[in-house]
Amino acid sequence: MRGGRAGRELTLGSLRWTELVPRGAMVVWGQASAEPASLTASLMAQRAAIGQFRAFVGMSWGSSVSPDFTDQVAYTSYCGAGANRRLGAALDILPLPYTQLASTLAEERPVLLLGLGLGSSADSFSFGAAREYLAELIDGASLVIAEVSEGFPRSAGSDGEIPRDCIDIIVRTQGVPISLPPGPQGDTDGKIAARIAALIEDGSTLQIGLGGIPAAVLNALKGHRNLGVHSGLIGDEIAELAAMGVITNALKTIDRNLTVTGLLAGGPTLMKWADGNAGLALRPTRYTHDASILASIDKFVAINSAIEVDLTGQVNAEVAGGHYVGAVGGAGAFLRGAHESRGGLPIIALPSTAKGRSRIVANLSGPVSTARADAGIVVTEHGVADLRGLSLRRRREAMLAIAEPACVAALEQESGRSAQYRGSGQI
Numbered sequence: 001m002r003g004g005r006a007g008r009e010l011t012l013g014s015l016r017w018t019e020l021v022p023r024g025a026m027v028v029w030g031q032a033s034a035e036p037a038s039l040t041a042s043l044m045a046q047r048a049a050i051g052q053f054r055a056f057v058g059m060s061w062g063s064s065v066s067p068d069f070t071d072q073v074a075y076t077s078y079c080g081a082g083a084n085r086r087l088g089a090a091l092d093i094l095p096l097p098y099t100q101l102a103s104t105l106a107e108e109r110p111v112l113l114l115g116l117g118l119g120s121s122a123d124s125f126s127f128g129a130a131r132e133y134l135a136e137l138i139d140g141a142s143l144v145i146a147e148v149s150e151g152f153p154r155s156a157g158s159d160g161e162i163p164r165d166c167i168d169i170i171v172r173t174q175g176v177p178i179s180l181p182p183g184p185q186g187d188t189d190g191k192i193a194a195r196i197a198a199l200i201e202d203g204s205t206l207q208i209g210l211g212g213i214p215a216a217v218l219n220a221l222k223g224h225r226n227l228g229v230h231s232g233l234i235g236d237e238i239a240e241l242a243a244m245g246v247i248t249n250a251l252k253t254i255d256r257n258l259t260v261t262g263l264l265a266g267g268p269t270l271m272k273w274a275d276g277n278a279g280l281a282l283r284p285t286r287y288t289h290d291a292s293i294l295a296s297i298d299k300f301v302a303i304n305s306a307i308e309v310d311l312t313g314q315v316n317a318e319v320a321g322g323h324y325v326g327a328v329g330g331a332g333a334f335l336r337g338a339h340e341s342r343g344g345l346p347i348i349a350l351p352s353t354a355k356g357r358s359r360i361v362a363n364l365s366g367p368v369s370t371a372r373a374d375a376g377i378v379v380t381e382h383g384v385a386d387l388r389g390l391s392l393r394r395r396r397e398a399m400l401a402i403a404e405p406a407c408v409a410a411l412e413q414e415s416g417r418s419a420q421y422r423g424s425g426q427i
């Protein structure tokens with residue numbers, strides 16, 4: 001990280017955003033628990049004085065993303081999760097894989113807002129709840145403003161801290177990370193989780209994605225031993241499994257004894273566990289999602305969800321019922337990594353239906369977020385379809401076997417008419 005910035009201390013009340021954010025500029029801040037909520041609340045309160053500006057947001061759990069603010073703020077995101085959904089058509093989407101976010105945003109020379117924890121000395125700060133694409137933007141940012149609070153975790157096991165002279169303005173607050181209460185876990189999530197838990201061997205290294213199913217899977221792993229973690233994000237369940245001694249990272253082929261993640265997205269349980277934990281390392285996306293690094297982890301298990309999967313294994317993880325609710329995200333990178341890993345499991349898990357409609361479909365109703373070449377094991381409450389090595393014809397059979405039984409006849413009929421299921425011959 002390049003230094004040379006002033007590291008000036010200001011109070012929250014003295015911030016004049018008109019002097020900090022030029023009209024039309026892009027402002028970027030941390031997502032989910034990593035949002036510096038005191039700074040973003042202050043920014044939004046003064047938005048009328050600034051005039052039109054742009055905001056790139058990730059998963060939004062706070063109140064800084066609101067249709068009320070679109071009078072001045074043009075929001076863009078890589079995802080439709082959390083409060084982003086409330087924006088509807090006012091949210092513009094960058095449909096990029098996670099690995100491209102840092103370089104794409106860096107070109108904007110954004111105003112960067114960080115939420116940081118205390119460092120090991122007065123001259124540095126810890127990454128708090130996020131490193132991922134965010135800390136990568138420090139060098140190219142036009143201005144870096146950090147909210148520093150004892151309430152943000154000291155991510156102690158990371159390889160380095162953020163030097164004070166990488167920050168332009170430091171604002172001390174009593175802020176704590178935003179947390180989202182865990183959603184209810186239904187019977188279906190539990191059935192899917194039990195099927196996945198049965199596939200996972202002791203000593204595996206886990207990546208978990210967004211949504212209710214990954215959380216349910218972790219709850220089903222309490223009887224496992226010596227699990228490891230290498231993920232884009234982690235939540236409270238990882239902290240619980242680590243505290244129980246289920247996650248030890250002791251058998252990882254790289255980063256032994258370390259839980260590696262880009263983002264802490266959880267509540268007080270996670271933050272307390274993370275604070276000063278030398279067994280936790282926050283790493284940039286170019287490390288957490290790197291194909292060769294993932295491939296070098298034996299028994300790497302990637303568990304992600306989807307809105308729909310078609311009978312060939314193409315995944316829509318972005319659009320449901322015409323609304324952008326998901327993301328391209330890191331699923332593709334993690335699935336490819338799990339394919340290449342010795343003993344790896346590339347898993348996509350989803351309930352077989354939503355709102356009375358099959359989520360196993362003949363034709364996707366939204367975009368292809370993950371190509372069928374990257375699909376591996378698809379799991380619903382009705383079973384496990386291991387598509388690896390299967391021809392299109394056999395994929396169709398395997399996928400029909402995990403669809404909601406009442407929907408199978410219609411799927412057979414619809415797919416029977418479609419050329420994409422025929423391969424080079426007839427079904």
Ligand SMILES: CC(=O)SCCNC(=O)CCNC(=O)[C@H](O)C(C)(C)COP(=O)(O)OP(=O)(O)OC[C@H]1O[C@@H](n2cnc3c(N)ncnc32)[C@H](O)[C@@H]1OP(=O)(O)O
Nearest residue numbers: 209210211212232305306317320321326327329330331354
């Ligand atoms: C930092 C990293 O690298 S993370 C790495 C992984 N990242 C990714 O995989 C990104 C892409 N994935 C995602 O965004 C998520 O996993 C998702 C959106 C696919 C699934 O998330 P979940 O929260 O489990 O979604 P869920 O199943 O609840 O569906 C979301 C909504 O769409 C609705 N829905 C789902 N499928 C359909 C459908 N086929 N038709 C209509 N509505 C549907 C659901 O009912 C739900 O609606 P509700 O919120 O009103 O109840």
